[in-house]
Amino acid sequence: MKQAIVARTDIGMGQGKLAAQVAHASLSAYEKADKRTQRKWKNGGQKKIVLKGSSERELHELSEIADHKGIAQSLIRDAGHTQLEPGTVTALAVGPAEEDLVDRVTGELPLF
Template sequence: MKQAIVARTDLGMSRGKLAAQVAHASLSAYEETSEKDRTAWKGGGQKKVVLKADGKRTLFDLADEAQHNGLPHAIVRDAGHTQLDPNTVTTLAVGPASEAAVDAVTGDLSLY
């Protein structure tokens, strides 16, 4: 089991902002996951990777692919309280799901 969080590199988010957005994405996608898969992921160490995306379009294309493949996923939009404008799309989480299924969607991306 694995979860991939894909973050935009074109926004210039600080490390703290990036960490917060990744956490939002991880939890949001987790909440969309079946209880069986939640349990398996938690029992297996909650494997996560953070990957790079060059922009908003990439996140939406990956989300469409995750949806098509029946994978839990979540797009995060920033509230706009600090560094970014309100509703700025920042991250996408795919999974938790089988590692092969997550890699089928995100496997071509580079580590953040």
């Protein structure tokens, strides 16, 4: 079991903003997973990786692929209170799900 969080690299988020957006994505996708998947992921150590995404379009495309494969996912839009304009897409979490399923969606992306 694993979760992959894809964070955009093209919008200049500071480290704190990046950390917050990754956390939002992780929790949001976890909450969308079914109870069995949640339990399995939690009991397995909550494995997660953070990957680089190059654009909003890329995150939308990955979100659609995950959705099509039936994998819990969550696309995060910033509220716009600090560094970014309201509604800016910042991150996407894919999973938790079986590791091979997550890798089919995000396996080609570089680690953050």
